[in-house]
Amino acid sequence: MISAGNIRTFSHPVYFALLSAALVLTTLLPANAQTPQQPESSQAQPLDSTNPNVASPEAQNNSLLSVQGGQRLMSEASSAISAQNYTLAAKKLQDARQVFNQVSNFYQELGTSFSGIDNRLADTQRKKALETAQLRDDATYQLALVHRAQNKPELAVPLLVQVIRSQNPTRELGKKAYQQLLELGFVDAPLPRSGGASSSGSNRPSTSQQK
Structure with a gap:
């Protein structure tokens, strides 16, 4: 039972001040406030072939920075x-040339990194570097022909020289590039028909970076 003394205590000004503050807080807080829910599971999911965050070989093939990406650009250039x-x-061929050049250099760097560690893997990467360098030189040669068609020999000549330097003049693509220089009048001495001139250069395209 509430006594008169209690009534006097409740009527104290301090009590009413505390009661008013409590009412204000109750008004400000939302009625349905709840504790934030934690995620059902905070454990990291394993990365496997079924995880959509893991790039599959098919996704890599669709990437621009890949052999397949460069070949798509070559196809678009042909059209x-x-x-x-x-x-x-010219734009598509230039893009394809840069893609093949970068991919070739990356394969070459991987081959060098694994040299002396895993020679089989190193040789595989170097082989890929050479194959991609060949694609780069093909794109460079086609770009030079497009510049010839545009009547821009000043753009075609440097590209043809790069092809010859990379391929070696005795290789088929190197011979074609030299023939283009001959037709443009940049050189005046044709290649010997017999190919009797000896060459001490490599019989493979160069994987050095082109500009």
Whole structure:
């Protein structure tokens, strides 16, 4: 039972001040406030072939920085050439050339990194570097032909020289590049028909970076 003394205590000004503050806090807090829910599971999911965050070989093939990405650009350039859209063709070939060049250099760096550690893996990467360098030189040669079609020999000549330096003049693509220089009048001495001139250079394309 509440006594008169209690009534006097409740009527004290301090009590009413505390009661008012409690009412204010109750008004400010949302009625349905709940404790934030924790995620059902905070454990990291294992990375496996079924995890969508792991890049699959098919996803890599769709990447621009890949052999397949460069080949798609080459195909697009071929379509542009057929339509005589040489500006677009030159852009696609330049992009393909840069992609092949970067990929070739990456394979070469991987081969060097594994040299003396895993020679089989190192040889595999070097082989890929050479194969991609060949694709780069093909794109460079095609780009030079497009510049010839645009009547821009000042752009074609440096590209043809790069092809010869990378391929070696005795290889088929090197011979074609030299023939283009001959037709442009940049050189005046044709290659010997017999190919009797000896060469001490490598019979493989160079994996050195092109600009």
